[in-house]
Amino acid sequence: MDIFEKCYGFKEAQAARESGYYPYFIPIEENWGSKVQMKGREVIMCGSNNYLGLAQDPRVQEAAKRAIDKYGTTCSGSRLINGTFALHEELEHRLAGFVGRESALCFTTGYLANLGSISAILGRKEHVLSDRYNHASIVDGIMLSTGLSGGSIKFHRYQHNNPAALEKVLSSLPPDEAKMVVTDGVFSMEGDIVKLPELKQIAEKHNARVYLDEAHALGVIGKTGRGTEEHYGLGNSADLLMGTFSKSFGGIGGFVAGDEVVIDYIKHFARPLIFTASMPPPMIASVMATLEIMETEPKHTLRLQSIAKTMVREFKALGFDVGVAETPIIPLIIGDNEKTFTFWKVLFDNGVYANPVVSPAVPPDRSIIRTSYMAIHTDEELDQVLEICKKAGKQLGII
Numbered sequence: 233m234d235i236f237e238k239c240y241g242f243k244e245a246q247a248a249r250e251s252g253y254y255p256y257f258i259p260i261e262e263n264w265g266s267k268v269q270m271k272g273r274e275v276i277m278c279g280s281n282n283y284l285g286l287a288q289d290p291r292v293q294e295a296a297k298r299a300i301d302k303y304g305t306t307c308s309g310s311r312l313i314n315g316t317f318a319l320h321e322e323l324e325h326r327l328a329g330f331v332g333r334e335s336a337l338c339f340t341t342g343y344l345a346n347l348g349s350i351s352a353i354l355g356r357k358e359h360v361l362s363d364r365y366n367h368a369s370i371v372d373g374i375m376l377s378t379g380l381s382g383g384s385i386k387f388h389r390y391q392h393n394n395p396a397a398l399e400k401v402l403s404s405l406p407p408d409e410a411k412m413v414v415t416d417g418v419f420s421m422e423g424d425i426v427k428l429p430e431l432k433q434i435a436e437k438h439n440a441r442v443y444l445d446e447a448h449a450l451g452v453i454g455k456t457g458r459g460t461e462e463h464y465g466l467g468n469s470a471d472l473l474m475g476t477f478s479k480s481f482g483g484i485g486g487f488v489a490g491d492e493v494v495i496d497y498i499k500h501f502a503r504p505l506i507f508t509a510s511m512p513p514p515m516i517a518s519v520m521a522t523l524e525i526m527e528t529e530p531k532h533t534l535r536l537q538s539i540a541k542t543m544v545r546e547f548k549a550l551g552f553d554v555g556v557a558e559t560p561i562i563p564l565i566i567g568d569n570e571k572t573f574t575f576w577k578v579l580f581d582n583g584v585y586a587n588p589v590v591s592p593a594v595p596p597d598r599s600i601i602r603t604s605y606m607a608i609h610t611d612e613e614l615d616q617v618l619e620i621c622k623k624a625g626k627q628l629g630i631i
């Protein structure tokens with residue numbers, strides 16, 4: 233048996249390419265922020281996580297260029313040995329301040345931040361409770377812990393955003409065994425917000441730590457864009473707070489923040505920190521520039537929040553099922569895979585790019601078109617998006 237046999241047998245992607253319904257890996261040829269060029273045509277980008285549009289801000293781009301001139305393009309090494317620059321530490325210090333924690337630690341991507349932090353913290357025979365809709369990087373972090381512990385991590389998945397279901401699982405566990413609840417703040421596919429006040433209360437009652445992934449929350453929700461805790465008017469509720477730079481921060485990289493001793497422990501045990509090269513200087517500098525803008529110019533977050541509100545209202549008025557969307561991630565719930573891909577193609581052919589999402593990223597029979605918005609979308613662009621979605625929805629009998 234040839235180990236590549238499965239590759240020769242994999243025909244689905246090629247069949248979809250040939251039929252013109254293949255929506256993945258489409259190269260972006262030009263990027264103007266709210267609009268991009270794909271397949272030689274200008275389309276409105278409704279599938280980006282550059283929520284505040286700051287990847288296009290000249291101040292952010294300038295900061296990256298200056299850092300290249302000063303430090304070069306890479307650190308060429310791992311944080312542990314030859315890849316920590318003073319810039320990393322400065323960014324960590326400022327991020328810790330931004331999220332109100334003692335300490336922060338940067339990773340090369342958000343994915344690695346989850347992989348590294350979760351796998352470092354979970355030890356043998358310890359319990360992790362994870363929302364069913366959590367991002368794959370959380371699940372992979374748990375899997376890595378499971379591998380490292382010889383399979384002895386106790387992994388419990390609870391019903392999505394359901395504090396009662398979490399409580400039920402926690403109540404069934406031995407009170408003296410160590411536990412951590414892990415959840416997205418804003419869920420990445422459907423844009424709903426975790427019920428953090430209830431979750432925190434239940435976790436506390438059962439002596440469980442809380443790990444909060446704020447990838448889609450920072451810069452997006454809360455009065456000043458400080459995420460889920462601020463959205464609910466809570467103080468620090470998460471014991472560990474994780475964020476990525478690939479979304480509001482307009483870059484690439486990620487971080488985890490919390491108490492200094494805990495972060496120091498993660499620093500020395502996270503394999504995805506130790507065995508990969510660190511975030512490069514232009515990225516650190518551009519994230520620092522973005523952070524400065526986020527701290528001093530709340531108008532970007534406010535514009536984004538206002539767009540989200542309008543789009544949710546307008547999609548509902550058109551008759552779309554948007555679930556419980558309340559953030560700039562607005563799913564158009566279609567259900568059926570084939571219809572979802574057809575819907576995607578009608579949108580694309582009419583000048584809108586959005587993301588088709590099917591199982592396993594969402595439960596089977598809950599396929600969606602994931603639309604997402606940026607503070608830099610103009611009102612005219614948003615009107616066009618609604619018009620084109622209406623046309624596609626009517627054509628396919630969705631609305």
Ligand SMILES: Cc1ncc(COP(=O)(O)O)c(C=O)c1O
Pocket residue numbers: 341342343344346367369416420445447448476477478479484485486
């Ligand atoms: C909730 C969540 N966590 C973590 C990540 C990983 O972040 P990154 O893409 O920056 O590596 C993502 C990315 O899509 C995400 O949606």
